[in-house]
Amino acid sequence: MSTPAVPALRARQVNTRRRAALKYAIKRIVIVPISLFVLGSISFVLVFFIPGKPAVTILGDFATPEQVARVNQELGLDKPLGERYLSYWGRLLHGDLGKSFFTNEPVLDDIGKFLPNTLELVVLSLLVAVLLGLLIGVVGAYFSRRWPDRLMSGITSALQSVPDFFLALVGIYVLFFLLGWAPAPIGRLPVSASGTESFLIFGSLFSGDWETFGAAVSHAVLPVLTLGLVYSAYFAKTTRGSMGKALLTPQVEFARACGLPERKVVYYAFLSARTTVITYIAILFGSLLGGAAIVERVFNWRGVGQWALEGVLKVDVPVIQGFVIVAGLMTLTLFLVLDLLVLALDPRVSYE
Amino acid sequence: MSERTLDRRGSGWMFVRANPGIVIGAGLLLLMLLGAFFAPLPFDPVTPDPANVMLSPSGQHIFGTDSNGFDVFSRVIAAGRRDLPLALIGTAVSLVIGLLIGLPLSSKSRYSEGFMRALDAFQSFPLIVLSVTIVALTGNNIENIVYAIVIINGPRFIRLIRGEALAIRDGRFIEAAVASGARPRRIVFRHIMPNVVDICLVQSSLTAANAIIVIAALNFLGVGVSPPDPTWGSMVQAGAQGISLGQWWVAIWPGVAIFVAIASLNVLANGIQRRVEGG
Numbered sequence: 334m335s336t337p338a339v340p341a342l343r344a345r346q347v348n349t350r351r352r353a354a355l356k357y358a359i360k361r362i363v364i365v366p367i368s369l370f371v372l373g374s375i376s377f378v379l380v381f382f383i384p385g386k387p388a389v390t391i392l393g394d395f396a397t398p399e400q401v402a403r404v405n406q407e408l409g410l411d412k413p414l415g416e417r418y419l420s421y422w423g424r425l426l427h428g429d430l431g432k433s434f435f436t437n438e439p440v441l442d443d444i445g446k447f448l449p450n451t452l453e454l455v456v457l458s459l460l461v462a463v464l465l466g467l468l469i470g471v472v473g474a475y476f477s478r479r480w481p482d483r484l485m486s487g488i489t490s491a492l493q494s495v496p497d498f499f500l501a502l503v504g505i506y507v508l509f510f511l512l513g514w515a516p517a518p519i520g521r522l523p524v525s526a527s528g529t530e531s532f533l534i535f536g537s538l539f540s541g542d543w544e545t546f547g548a549a550v551s552h553a554v555l556p557v558l559t560l561g562l563v564y565s566a567y568f569a570k571t572t573r574g575s576m577g578k579a580l581l582t583p584q585v586e587f588a589r590a591c592g593l594p595e596r597k598v599v600y601y602a603f604l605s606a607r608t609t610v611i612t613y614i615a616i617l618f619g620s621l622l623g624g625a626a627i628v629e630r631v632f633n634w635r636g637v638g639q640w641a642l643e644g645v646l647k648v649d650v651p652v653i654q655g656f657v658i659v660a661g662l663m664t665l666t667l668f669l670v671l672d673l674l675v676l677a678l679d680p681r682v683s684y685e
Numbered sequence: 686m687s688e689r690t691l692d693r694r695g696s697g698w699m700f701v702r703a704n705p706g707i708v709i710g711a712g713l714l715l716l717m718l719l720g721a722f723f724a725p726l727p728f729d730p731v732t733p734d735p736a737n738v739m740l741s742p743s744g745q746h747i748f749g750t751d752s753n754g755f756d757v758f759s760r761v762i763a764a765g766r767r768d769l770p771l772a773l774i775g776t777a778v779s780l781v782i783g784l785l786i787g788l789p790l791s792s793k794s795r796y797s798e799g800f801m802r803a804l805d806a807f808q809s810f811p812l813i814v815l816s817v818t819i820v821a822l823t824g825n826n827i828e829n830i831v832y833a834i835v836i837i838n839g840p841r842f843i844r845l846i847r848g849e850a851l852a853i854r855d856g857r858f859i860e861a862a863v864a865s866g867a868r869p870r871r872i873v874f875r876h877i878m879p880n881v882v883d884i885c886l887v888q889s890s891l892t893a894a895n896a897i898i899v900i901a902a903l904n905f906l907g908v909g910v911s912p913p914d915p916t917w918g919s920m921v922q923a924g925a926q927g928i929s930l931g932q933w934w935v936a937i938w939p940g941v942a943i944f945v946a947i948a949s950l951n952v953l954a955n956g957i958q959r960r961v962e963g964g
């Protein structure tokens with residue numbers, strides 16, 4: 334009697350779940366324009382924190398009042414606040430981020446030039462960090478409370494305690510000065526080479542330009558290793574935690590009871606722990622866009638973080654604004670993709 | 686000697702045996718602080734000696750000298766005077782902000798949810814760049830690095846304390862307190878706050894570790910530095926050029942000091958965590 338009712342009930346349950354997921358996804362997407370509005374407004378307000386006048390920053394302390402007035406007019410600073418805010422949004426929506434006070438280069442062009450360098454660095458570093466972190470974390474969780482676990486947690490705490498710029502310098506000393514394996518920390522290519530295209534590594538790999546590729550990779554080894562090692566500690570910690578829990582669940586016991594090989598058992602345990610790792614990849618990606626700045630500076634990598642940092646140190650307002658907007662935009666997009674991905678991968682997430 | 690003193694000494698040793706992490710971490714930190722303020726230094730940390738520039742470590746200058754002829758050992762020890770108290774102050778301010786904002790927000794009202802979303806958006810910024818901006822803009826003093834520490838760590842405290850307080854609020858004893866007519870303020874201070882002390886202690890030592898990294902990173906960039914006063918970050922920066930030439934001692938020793946300070950705070954945090962969990 335109840336047999337026909339069961340499939341109908343299940344269908345309805347699945348339907349409700351789907352609808353909840355869809356609702357969540359739509360809600361998540363609707364938030365984006367609101368976040369963008371807040372982001373743009375924050376970047377506008379930033380200017381008011383600047384001590385002194387932008388005109389004085391541009392012209393120096395000995396500018397005459399006429400010069401200051403002229404620059405203020407050029408920047409539109411003589412207009413009322415509401416009008417400035419509106420024209421700011423107008424320019425922003427046309428993709429005009431203004432020009433640097435010092436180099437007079439359009440900010441958007443600069444970002445287009447430097448962002449690919451940072452993206453290459455961050456993607457490769459995260460790759461190293463994830464692989465190394467997963468290895469440390471899984472080994473630690475698998476040999477829980479035995480000596481490999483202690484060793485791995487020791488390595489994790491050590492990596493957590495090293496500032497990235499210090500590890501970079503140690504790396505330069507050991508791998509460049511002592512051993513001579515890595516090239517000097519002077520940028521992305523040797524001085525003699527003149528490749529200035531963006532996406533040096535990925536680009537030369539796809540076009541088969543092995544000479545450039547080899548040079549670019551050897552220059553990338555130290556910065557990638559530095560960031561990869563420092564950030565692997567985060568993955569090691571989260572993986573150790575979530576894998577430790579996953580390996581104690583009944584499903585793992587069941588998998589062992591079924592006689593699956595240990596490799597498979599660990600793999601299945603990892604599947605249930607993977608959303609934490611994915612979440613961490615997104616979070617670290619966002620924070621590395623700016624967080625790599627110091628390492629970029631040490632290796633003169635000419636990335637967007639280094640560019641923004643130098644803008645900040647010179648109080649170059651359009652550069653700061655442009656960086657805040659672009660970095661914020663990328664982080665927002667990333668978190669949106671992340672949330673939708675987790676939604677698709679993990680049926681345990683609730684949508685309320 | 687009475688039995689009681691023996692007993693107390695015995696229990697002190699028991700504490701050391703049971704909590705090696707707390708003792709080692711706190712001990713190292715205390716040693717660094719005491720050394721920074723009271724240790725007799727072999728050379729004055731801010732007096733240059735042009736006759737002895739870039740000497741490698743030797744019996745007289747055990748950590749060597751830098752390009753100004755400063756004694757690296759004296760400077761590494763003296764830098765703790767600035768770096769360590771600043772990190773502790775930044776941590777204390779972050780903790781207070783976390784308590785003041787996190788505890789009142791520990792309800793599931795629409796406002797508090799909205800505030801948490803705003804906090805999400807704020808934390809998704811590249812905060813190190815934001816904090817460099819703020820320190821650079823508020824005047825290039827080392828004291829202003831406290832703002833940077835608070836901007837990065839305040840939200841973490843808020844999130845942590847709110848989450849913990851939310852969980853505690855579901856407890857029976859809170860229900861009982863409400864039923865017996867306790868005012869909200871009494872519930873928060875008398876019933877909830879004592880229960881978040883543990884995690885606050887753990888988070889505080891993690892925050893102090895992070896604060897030391899933030900201070901060192903900003904000083905490394907030249908933000909908030911007033912030469913010739915030594916700080917670990919600015920000393921690493923001073924040695925960064927020479928490291929490709931093999932003059933490792935100028936940058937490595939202050940780096941080791943940073944590492945030891947952060948590691949002892951992490952060990953302390955682990956020790957407290959273990960004690961709290963009763964493991």
